[in-house]
Structure formats: structure tokens, C-alpha cells
Amino acid sequence: MIKTEQLVHDYEVRDDEGNVSGTVRAVDGVSLDVQPGEFIAVLGHNGSGKSTLAKHLNALLYPTEGAVWVDGMKTDDDLKLWTIRQEAGMIFQNPDNQIIGQVVEEDVGFGPENLGVPTAEIWERVEEALKTVGMWEFRKKSPNRLSGGQKQRVSIAGVIAMHPKCIIMDEPTAMLDPGGRHEVIRAARALNDVEKITIILITHHMEEAIYADHIFVMDEGKIALQGTPREVFAHVEEMQQLHLDVPKVTLLAHELRKSGIPLPEGILTKEELAQALGLSGVSDAQDR
Secondary structure, three states: OEEEEEEEEEEEEEOOOOOEEEEEEEEEEEEEEEOOOOEEEEEOOOOOOHHHHHHHOOOOOOOOEEEEEEOOEEOOOHHHHHHHHHHEEEEOOOHHHOOOOOOHHHHHHHHHHHOOOOHHHHHHHHHHHHHHOOOHHHOOOOHHHOOHHHHHHHHHHHHHOOOOOEEEEEOOOOOOOHHHHHHHHHHHHHHHHOOOOEEEEEEOOHHHHOOOOEEEEEEOOEEEEEEOHHHHHOOHHHHHHOOOOOOHHHHHHHHHHHOOOOOOOOOOOHHHHHHHOOOOOOOOOOOO
């Protein structure tokens, strides 16, 4: 679905007079393959290059060096640009920057209308998309009356209505409270599990990445670690050296193992930790 080959991106640096005085390398030789239907998480601290990478995956940016393909189409091919952006939709941090309609259903129908989809089919797509993200009952509401998490789900519905094969989410929960974050990640997982849409999630919330099929960890524009969530989060010290956390329960299990308690590496959930410790009756409401 997505392939990058030795991708490099340099930003120009300009002086006070607007002249180019140099460049800064944001992405440095990144090669990755994303298969159709995968759920991929890209992690990294601020300035690691993860958001710049995301913008290459639907041709918002073009490579300085290397190449990017989306469903077999090279992103620097101007003739394929709109097809690429239809197949690889983008969700940004702030839903207010993507919502333009005065009513939820009108906003969701905006994308298909611009694609020239017949009116009857547009409304079918709007209904399908809003039901997919659990926002059908809000279809007549003004987006201004929605919570942050609900607005972000409307943004996702607007992309779904364009029938993409892949959705790239660039820190979609960064501006949301824990409840809103849960809503958005649950919607993303449902799209992947049920609709088989490829999801690429850019995030710095470690708990959001535990459901991914594969994780790429970026640092200074390069891929520093990659693997399944269990494999990546087993490297607690290495993640900390990259100025990143691991899920709280993973860190707790790591500290218990260091103190001599025999536990497997890469524990990701409270249920896994309770089972490994031989405990029972640990509910999700408990925060141990």
C-alpha cells in the first residue's frame, strides 16, 4: 500500500531577508513497506521527523531524495496526485482545520462532492461514513456544538466518505482529552478491523500504539527501532534513551523484573501483567 525507499526531506532555512541560507534534514534515508490492511504506528519525540514523513505519504510533500509510492503510484507524478490523495486520506491534529461545513452531514459530503460523485451516492456515503464512526445521530448538528473527540470522528468520516484505501493520522489525538483520545483510537481500530482500511497512526501516546501490527520509532529523521509492539516496548532503556516512554504497565513489569520477579518482556496490558503475576479479578477500573 505504501512504500518509501531511502526517503530524504530537507527544509530550506532562510535569513531575515528571505534568502536561502542552508537546509535542515528532517527525514534521513527512511525505507519502509506498509501492506494493505495493516495498522502501523510511527512513534517519535518532537522533531524526530515523524510528521514530515506522514506528509510524504499522500504527496503533501515531495522527496528531496529517494521515492515514495502509494498503491504503486509514485508521489512525484503530477498526473497521479489527485488519485493518490483520494486513496491515502489525511487526518491532522486539529479537527477545526479540516471541518468546513455548517452541518455535520454537509461537511462529510464535501469530499465526495469534489470528486464528482453523483448526489444520491454522496448521501449513501455520508450515512455509511457517519455510522462507521458512530456519529450518525449527530448528522444534523453544527460541528461547533461537538466535543473535540466527536469533531475528530467527523473529520475521519469525511475521509472515509472518499473511500480511501489508507488513512494517515498525524497525531489525531494530540489536542484531545483522554476520553476523546479513546473515541478516536477506537474508531481507527474499527476501520482497520472491520473495513480493512490501512491505518498509519503518527503518535507520541504509547498506549495508542499497542494495537498496531508494526511500529516504527523515529529519531533524528531515521528509523531507530521497528517491530511488533511487544518487540519494540521490550526495549525499555533504549526507548528512554530516545526520550520516549513505554506504556505504564510495560514499565511497571520491567521494574518488577529488575527487582527479581520472573516476568516476560513486552507486557502491554494490565490483564497480561495480572495473568503473569498469577492474579485474578483485576478490573479495568483499577489502576495498579
